[in-house]
Amino acid sequence: MPWGRMLVCAILAIALMFADLRFSRMDSVRAQLSTLVAPVQWAVSLPSDVLNWGALVLSDQRELVAENRRLREQVLSLSHRVQRMASLTAENVRLRELLSASQQHDIPFITGELLSLDPDPFTHRMVLDRGRRNGVFVGQPVMDASGLVGQVTAVSAYSSRVLLVTDASHALPVQVNRNGLRFVAQGAGRDQRLNVRHVPDTADIRENDLLVTSGLAGRFPPGFPVARVEQVVHDPGEPFARVKANPLAKLQRSRHFLLLFPPEPRNADGRGGWEATLDPVAVEMARQVAGDVEPEEAP
Known part of the structure; x- marks a missing residue:
């Protein structure tokens, strides 16, 4: 009968409490019983422990991800x-020899993350997670740290x-930071290297010179900064030297990038952005030398 079983259990419980109170040997019995019951207690508390641990991990992970994102953007901004x-x-x-110089303006930018790389070994391209809805436009410069x-x-x-600077179809006007000499740097295509085109054999360009955008x-x-000169080869009888440079950007390791925006136009003739402070004849000549990249449709 249920009542009889409950009565027997109650009597046993009272007897055990009395024995535990009066006899010291019950300590070892209690320890052995606790060892036997421990797996049951662990199994009963397991679901709640898992839920608490999962909530703590997710909370900490979200905070770490957010903090990591903020720190990455801060590092990119400072590097910029x-x-x-x-x-x-x-x-x-x-500029110290000049009477005045144009004021330098901070260039606005947004950050982007790498989505994929072009699998074609003969092209150097990548896809970023920023598009038209973020204000990205064709021809926008991209940098890393x-x-x-x-x-x-x-x-x-x-x-x-x-389109990466190392692609064979990419060229841009650069200048030697040490003395201001201007040239055109073109991607080598086969490896992570740039070729500096049409460098006169008598030009003052040396190994380890820093090349910056002009x-x-x-x-x-x-x-x-664009690249650093790795090798300058002077061939006897040739009018031009062969100059090779290594890009400073970590093209094969970077995952986060800066997409730069031109500043607001400042001239009344319609030219804006970085063209606003340049001579129009020089701009046209540089465009003819470097060439503009033909836009293509995104996948």
Whole structure:
């Protein structure tokens, strides 16, 4: 009978409590019983422990992800500002001889993350997670924390395709940061290297020289690091030297990038952005030398 069983259990419980109170040997019995019951207690508390642990992990993970994102954007922003210091230091030496110089303006930007790389070994392109809805446009410069990466060649609503500076079809006007000599750097295509085109054999360019954007052609802002000269070869009897440079951007390792926006137009003749401070004849000549990249449709 249920009542009889309950009565027997109650009597046993009272007897055990009395024995536990009066006899010291019950301590060892209690310890053994606790050992036997421990797995049951662990199994009963397991669901609540798992839920509490999961909630704590997700909460900490969200906070860490948010903090990591903020720190990455802060590092990119600071690197964006520091990259111009080498160019500005050399430029200030030249500008001291001038009566006045145009004021440097902060360049607005947004951050983007790598989505995919082009599997074709003969092309150097990548896709970022920023598109038309973020204000991205064809021809927009792209940088990482170390230097110039390339430019946007196609834009969709939520992504954009970027042509890297090492692609054989990419060329941009650069200048030697040490003395201001201007040349055109073109991607080698086969490896992570740039070829500096049409360098006179007598030009003052040396190994380890820093190449920065010259700002000509209005496509890239002036003064941003592009590459460092690796090799200068002078062939006897040849009018031009063969110059090879290594890009400063970590093209094979970076996952986060800066997409730069031109500043507001400042001239009344319709020219704006980086072209506003350039001579129109020089802009046209640089465009003819470097060439503009033909836009293509984004996948």
